[in-house]
Amino acid sequence: MTKAFTPGASEPMVNGFDTSRIDELPPRTRGQVEARDRLLGPGYRLFYEDPVEIVRGAGTLLFDADGNDYLDVYNNVASVGHCHPFVVDAIHRQLSTLNTNTRYIQQSILTYSEQFLATMPAEIGHVMFTCTGSEANDLAMRVARYHTGNQGVIVTAGAYHGLTSDVSAFSPSLGVGVPLGPHVRTISAPDRLRHGGNDAVIATMQREIRAAIADLERHGFGVAAFIADMIFSSDGIYADPAGFLQPVIEEVHNAGGLFIADEVQPGFGRTGRNWWGFQRHDLVPDIVTTGKPMGNGIPIAAAAFRPELLVEFGRNIRYFNTFGGNSVSIAAAQAVLDVITGDELMANADRVGRYIQAEIDSMAGRYEQVAEVRGAGLFVGVDIVTDRESATPDGDAALRVVNHMRRRRVLISASGPRGSVLKVRPPLPFSMADADRLLENLAVVLAEELH
Structure with missing residues (x-):
């Protein structure tokens, strides 16, 4: 039976920084954001509630100015890994x-x-x-x-x-x-x-x-x-x-x-x-x-x-x-x-992607707000809803997950109606160890953000 929600019927939630919150940022970050606005203008956007300054990349990792590593589970531009x-x-x-x-x-x-x-x-x-x-x-x-x-x-x-x-x-x-x-x-x-x-x-x-x-x-x-x-x-x-x-x-x-x-x-x-x-x-x-x-x-x-x-x-x-x-x-x-x-990266995408999708699907059964896990290879979507019965997209909940993952230094994003689908799309060399880091953090975040 067709659900009541009509896909595409509303504006999506945006995974981005709200410039009205600039005074909440640390001094260095605030200065850089102010310089961006002054030099690049308002058309540019930053990812995440708390923007990330990236200074280096290697393989599936990105590094900030303090040397902290972030697991990149979003960036298909560096498809064979950063700085291969x-x-x-x-x-x-x-x-x-x-x-x-x-x-x-x-x-x-x-x-x-x-x-x-x-x-x-x-x-x-x-x-x-x-x-x-x-x-x-x-x-x-x-x-x-x-x-x-x-x-x-x-x-x-x-x-x-x-x-x-x-x-x-x-x-x-x-x-x-x-x-x-x-x-x-x-x-x-x-x-x-x-x-x-x-x-x-x-x-x-x-x-x-x-x-x-x-x-x-x-x-x-x-x-x-x-x-x-x-x-x-x-x-x-x-x-x-x-x-x-x-x-x-x-x-x-x-x-x-x-x-x-x-x-x-x-x-x-x-x-x-x-x-x-x-x-x-x-x-x-x-x-x-x-x-x-x-x-x-x-x-x-x-x-x-x-x-x-x-x-x-x-x-x-x-x-x-x-x-x-x-x-x-x-x-x-x-x-x-x-x-x-x-490097047989297609086979890797298939093997690791199947593992990620199966493990997230296993987690999903515990949460009324996870309606479906879907995708192919290293492109996985997790559909976040208000409840399974109505399947109404919940962009607010999805963005809470995205931003909580960012705080744990795992970078994902969202797409779909109201930005309600978690978007998992890492570089092709993503390993089983990388997948486990993603999954361990996601398990914690879902438990804290979803009911």
């Missing part, structure tokens, strides 16, 4: 040799592109490089519109796809301050807890995608693309049921639109077993976008395409990105790919 020596060395060697753009012939970008595309289905044959995931999604949508001749975009109700002007217009998780474009329609996330099971998820999404397509066509936009994060990170982290997207994609293709798989967060082995989140669902996207973890902190991202999509676009549209695919960023990306493969 192999990646650092590759960047240093390339920066000491050459750094230029893609207008020159360079073997490194060809070698990397061949290996990168080899992780994809055979139907995906071209890759274009950008600096950020936002840029990659911007480019993907530009190609989709050019190829289809349509403008309409369909996303899930809590999606986040980036910060460019165009992409933010189809990123509803940014809130009411960033309104959706008139050409954008939303459908529900695959929330089996609130929809009432796997079959209900599939039926609901299929019904809503048909309605979204019909409405876009009625308003003259047509359908350019359905774009989805392949673990629905901002919606609340949904990995199952496997295959639930098949009927959605069929409806989009029948309407002349494309399917864009946003792999910025779940990609590069994070979900375990597979390189890409879409592979868990036996899908072949038309376009795949990647970003954050690709260069382990060095800005590089990409959009990969079915070659037929770029024939007319490449002939008629001049696309160039000065820093996209530059020599140093490619060296970083190559090193990341080598480390993921050489």
Whole structure:
């Protein structure tokens, strides 16, 4: 039976520092926050009620100015670990040799592109490089519109796809301050807890995608693309049921639109077993976008395409990105790919992720406010609610847990409706010992924060 709460119906709680509390901070921290406000302006945000000053990183740990270590259970940017020596060395060697753009012939970008595309289905044959995931999604949508001749975009109700002007217009998780474009329609996330099971998820999404397509066509936009994060990170982290997207994609293709798989967060082995989140669902996207973890902190991202999509676009549209695919960023990306493969990090993500999810699930039975533990590999969500019967998201309780964990020097975050889903997303080398540190602290925090 469908629960009463409607996902995406309200503004999310924010894991961040409230600047009205600045006088409560220690003198050094207060001075730094004041300098940030003066120099960077109000658009920037800090994580946590008590901001953390980070001066060094190594592997799965971050260190503050006093030498205290923090277990990083959130940062997928440093996907193979902070300051990985192999990646650092590759960047240093390339920066000491050459750094230029893609207008020159360079073997490194060809070698990397061949290996990168080899992780994809055979139907995906071209890759274009950008600096950020936002840029990659911007480019993907530009190609989709050019190829289809349509403008309409369909996303899930809590999606986040980036910060460019165009992409933010189809990123509803940014809130009411960033309104959706008139050409954008939303459908529900695959929330089996609130929809009432796997079959209900599939039926609901299929019904809503048909309605979204019909409405876009009625308003003259047509359908350019359905774009989805392949673990629905901002919606609340949904990995199952496997295959639930098949009927959605069929409806989009029948309407002349494309399917864009946003792999910025779940990609590069994070979900375990597979390189890409879409592979868990036996899908072949038309376009795949990647970003954050690709260069382990060095800005590089990409959009990969079915070659037929770029024939007319490449002939008629001049696309160039000065820093996209530059020599140093490619060296970083190559090193990341080598480390993921050489250190068997996908297998590690699967093994350690299963352990974390099982142990949290075991804890959850003791708490009325933990409704569900879900995810894949090293991407786990813990759904915090007011009570299991109503399954009403409780963002206040989730943020209490997040901030209490921070005080114990374990860094996690939250996502989903009202910020009510604990977001566990550590670097890929996260070990069993790291997992035990996470779990030991979480057990204490849940006992103190939840009833």
